[in-house]
Amino acid sequence: MSxxxxxxxxxxxxxxxxxxxxxxFGLASLGAVLTFARRGxxxxxxxxxxxxxxxxxxxxxxxxxPWILAWLSEPRAHSxxxxxxxTRINTLSVTTLHNNNSSGGPNGNGGPTNASFFLQPGxxxxxxxxxxxxxxxxxxxxxxxxxxxxxxxxxMALTTLYSNRHIFEDIFTEAHAxxxxxxxxxxxxxxxxxxxxxxxxxxxxxxPLGSVVLAEGLKESIVADxxxxxxxxxxxxxxxxxxxxxxxxxxxxxxxxxxFILALAGELDYNVAMxxxxxxxxxxxxxxxxxxxxxxxxxxxxxxxDSAFINRxxxxxxxYSGPTVTYSGLLNALDGVSASDNRLAFLTTNHIELLDPALxxxxxxxxxxxxxxxxxYQTEVMWDKFYGDxxxxxKGKARFLARLHELGLFAEPKDGETAPSVRTxxxxxxGLFLFHKDDMEGAIAMADALITPPPKGExx
Numbered sequence: 001m002s003x004x005x006x007x008x009x010x011x012x013x014x015x016x017x018x019x020x021x022x023x024x025f026g027l028a029s030l031g032a033v034l035t036f037a038r039r040g041x042x043x044x045x046x047x048x049x050x051x052x053x054x055x056x057x058x059x060x061x062x063x064x065x066p067w068i069l070a071w072l073s074e075p076r077a078h079s080x081x082x083x084x085x086x087t088r089i090n091t092l093s094v095t096t097l098h099n100n101n102s103s104g105g106p107n108g109n110g111g112p113t114n115a116s117f118f119l120q121p122g123x124x125x126x127x128x129x130x131x132x133x134x135x136x137x138x139x140x141x142x143x144x145x146x147x148x149x150x151x152x153x154x155x156m157a158l159t160t161l162y163s164n165r166h167i168f169e170d171i172f173t174e175a176h177a178x179x180x181x182x183x184x185x186x187x188x189x190x191x192x193x194x195x196x197x198x199x200x201x202x203x204x205x206x207x208p209l210g211s212v213v214l215a216e217g218l219k220e221s222i223v224a225d226x227x228x229x230x231x232x233x234x235x236x237x238x239x240x241x242x243x244x245x246x247x248x249x250x251x252x253x254x255x256x257x258x259x260f261i262l263a264l265a266g267e268l269d270y271n272v273a274m275x276x277x278x279x280x281x282x283x284x285x286x287x288x289x290x291x292x293x294x295x296x297x298x299x300x301x302x303x304x305x306d307s308a309f310i311n312r313x314x315x316x317x318x319x320y321s322g323p324t325v326t327y328s329g330l331l332n333a334l335d336g337v338s339a340s341d342n343r344l345a346f347l348t349t350n351h352i353e354l355l356d357p358a359l360x361x362x363x364x365x366x367x368x369x370x371x372x373x374x375x376x377y378q379t380e381v382m383w384d385k386f387y388g389d390x391x392x393x394x395k396g397k398a399r400f401l402a403r404l405h406e407l408g409l410f411a412e413p414k415d416g417e418t419a420p421s422v423r424t425x426x427x428x429x430x431g432l433f434l435f436h437k438d439d440m441e442g443a444i445a446m447a448d449a450l451i452t453p454p455p456k457g458e459x460x
Contacts, residue, residue, distance in 0.1 A: 060154035071175035091122035133164040206266030250352035254427030277308030284329025373423035
């Protein structure tokens with residue numbers, strides 16, 4: 001070994017013998033060891049968490065999101081003191097549903113608003129116990145938002161031990177069952193909100209099909225056609241025919257078109273999704289998207305389709321000149337390339353003569369039905385519903401019908417007329433009977449009030 005090398009080793013040994021250097025090197029070494037240990041502990045904890053815990057994330061866009069929120073809101077009794085303490089939810093959010101009273105108010109602004117309030121777990125972390133498992137719940141509002149609606153993205157995460165992972169199947173099954181139980185015997189009416197279907201207030205009790213009175217045999221024929229369609233899905237599939245059917249109800253206002261559709265939905269255990277084509281902001285793309293994501297077991301209802309394409313130039317009168325749905329957009333949404341299958345659609349109009357023939361051709365509209373002026377048959381059925389318990393001998397009904405015949409109701413249209421010159425509607429009949437619900441004689445005395453003048457421009 002050369003003298004230079006020996007001298008270098010000697011100097012290095014002297015450096016370690018220096019207490020200042022030795023202390024600093026020791027601290028640095030200890031710091032490095034602790035850093036590596038910390039990283040190792042974090043990695044080990046992450047690995048253990050991944051191995052020992054199971055994590056389920058639900059987006060607000062998922063249908064199960066409101067089910068789970070409602071399920072979490074259910075009160076649960078725990079015998080254990082620890083369970084009661086751990087599962088106490090202190091942060092809540094409120095969901096409010098409004099039902100407007102349409103009977104009118106003193107200021108002409110409608111009646112009082114009935115509201116229902118539902119308290120749900122708010123944003124943050126919570127712990128719940130279900131059966132044998134403790135479950136951590138984290139509800140988060142993200143910093144990102146839906147580009148179309150501006151609403152922030154929202155998620156909810158459920159975490160429990162991996163050994164309890166099968167508990168999630170029970171949770172989702174029970175939450176779904178409770179959601180169905182909440183609307184049992186009811187019809188949910190959906191409306192368009194931004195790019196989604198949202199329930200319009202609370203679900204309403206199903207309207208009995210027998211409560212809607214149409215011309216003799218008409219209701220039965222429509223119901224039979226709808227049920228035949230719903231029972232022949234495979235027939236359509238085997239022949240390569242799109243599985244969808246469209247109906248057009250036309251006729252004067254107040255004849256029961258929309259009421260029958262709601263009652264039919266109740267009869268079929270379906271819901272109803274309504275679209276107002278003349279609503280500001282409804283575009284062709286939006287319409288196609290809405291049709292493609294129609295909720296299951298839901299009737300699509302397009303009311304007053306004629307009004308959506310009349311006097312388009314008037315839209316600028318309120319300062320809005322943005323995009324609206326076009327006729328071609330509606331046609332493509334109904335049966336174009338992007339049109340969805342498994343759809344039952346109903347269109348209503350008061351003026352069928354204003355509709356383009358392209359809209360009502362087979363494939364878009366498979367069955368056209370005129371629901372017109374009240375007939376003698378409808379009047380008799382409605383009379384019996386209101387006064388059958390007091391008019392047991394039918395003499396009151398006979399006098400009422402005789403008076404209506406004297407007024408010229410129920411007469412066939414004359415040559416050159418498109419409708420009777422003297423007519424009434426089932427809505428007018430119901431209004432009269434409701435006004436005199438305890439006074440049969442009063443209804444007979446005011447029979448003249450039923451006469452409805454023909455619309456302007458209608459041929460006489």
